[in-house]
Amino acid sequence: MDQPIIRIQNLRKSFGTLTVIDGLNFDVMKGEKLALIGPSGSGKTTILRILMTLEDISGGRIEVCGEPLYHMQRSGAEVPADEAHLHKMRRHIGMVFQHFNLFPHKSVLQNITLAPMLTKGEARAVAEKRARELLDMVGLSDKADYMPSQLSGGQKQRVAIARALALQPQIMLFDEVTSALDPELVEEVLEVMKRLAAETDMTMLLVTHEMGFAHDFADRVLFFDKGRIVEQGPPAQIFTAPQEDRTKSFLRKIIAAGQRV
Numbered sequence: 025m026d027q028p029i030i031r032i033q034n035l036r037k038s039f040g041t042l043t044v045i046d047g048l049n050f051d052v053m054k055g056e057k058l059a060l061i062g063p064s065g066s067g068k069t070t071i072l073r074i075l076m077t078l079e080d081i082s083g084g085r086i087e088v089c090g091e092p093l094y095h096m097q098r099s100g101a102e103v104p105a106d107e108a109h110l111h112k113m114r115r116h117i118g119m120v121f122q123h124f125n126l127f128p129h130k131s132v133l134q135n136i137t138l139a140p141m142l143t144k145g146e147a148r149a150v151a152e153k154r155a156r157e158l159l160d161m162v163g164l165s166d167k168a169d170y171m172p173s174q175l176s177g178g179q180k181q182r183v184a185i186a187r188a189l190a191l192q193p194q195i196m197l198f199d200e201v202t203s204a205l206d207p208e209l210v211e212e213v214l215e216v217m218k219r220l221a222a223e224t225d226m227t228m229l230l231v232t233h234e235m236g237f238a239h240d241f242a243d244r245v246l247f248f249d250k251g252r253i254v255e256q257g258p259p260a261q262i263f264t265a266p267q268e269d270r271t272k273s274f275l276r277k278i279i280a281a282g283q284r285v
C-alpha cells in the first residue's frame with residue numbers, strides 16, 4: 025500500500041500563550057493535491073511554514089518522505105534537527121509565498137538558477153537549461169533577461185513558481201499565492217498552477233481564500249478552524265454538501281461576499 029508522503033501526528037504549535045495548532049492529525053498521499061481553507065487566523069499558513077521548517081513546533085511528530093522532520097530530544101520535546109538534516113529535508117519541499125520574494129538585483133534567469141547552483145552544486149549550463157524549460161512552462165520564455173522590477177505581479181509570481189520548481193521538490197506548498205495580486209492578474213497564476221496540478225504527479229498543498237480555485241484544483245479539501253480540521257473531503261462534498269455547521273457558515277459568508285465556490 026502507498027505510504028503517505030507527509031504524516032502529521034498530534035501536531036501542536038503555540039506562539040507564547042496563543043495556541044495556534046491544537047492536536048492536528050492528517051496524512052498526505054504522494055501526488056495528492058490538497059487545499060487548506062478556513063477563516064483568517066485558523067493556522068493554515070503556520071502549517072505550511074512548519075513543513076518548510078520556517079517555524080519550530082511545540083509538540084507532535086511530522087514525517088516527510090518517510091523521515092521525521094524533527095528529532096525527538098531525550099526530554100520528550102521535539103526540537104529542530106541539526107542543520108545537515110534540515111538541509112536534506114528542505115530539498116523535498118518547495119514553497120511559493122504570497123509576496124514573491126524574488127531577488128530584486130538578479131535577472132529572472134538568475135533568480136531560478138541561483139539555488140540549484142548554490143545548494144546542489146549544479147553546473148550553470150544544466151541549471152540554465154532547466155530554468156528555460158520552466159520559464160517556458162510558466163509562459164515567460166521571453167523574460168529570462170528581465171529584472172523583477174520590469175515584471176507585473178502575476179509574472180513575478182510565475183517566476184517564483186518556476187524558482188521553487190527548479191530544485192525539483194517532491195512537494196510544493198502554495199501560500200495564498202494570488203492574494204497580493206491585482207484581480208486581473210490572478211487568473212494567469214491560477215492557470216499555471218492548474219496545469220502543474222494536471223500534468224505532474226507532484227504532491228501539492230495549497231492555502232487559499234479562492235474557493236472556486238480550491239474546488240477546481242484539489243483532490244481533497246481540509247476545512248480548518250482554530251487550528252483543527254473541522255471537516256475534510258473531496259471538493260464536491262465540502263463545497264456542495266458540507267456536514268458541519270462551522271463549514272456551512274464559513275461558506276455562506278464566502279458566497280455572500282460574492283465568491284464562486
Ligand SMILES: Nc1ncnc2c1ncn2[C@@H]1O[C@H](COP(=O)(O)OP(=O)(O)OP(=O)(O)O)[C@@H](O)[C@H]1O
Pocket residue numbers: 039042044062063064065066067068069070071
Ligand atoms: N510569528 C508569530 N508570532 C505570533 N503569532 C503568530 C505568528 N505567526 C502567526 N501567528 C498567529 O497565529 C495564528 C494563525 O496564523 P496563520 O497565519 O497560520 O493563520 P491563517 O489561517 O493562515 O490566516 P490567514 O488566512 O489570515 O492567512 C494567528 O492568530 C496569527 O496572528
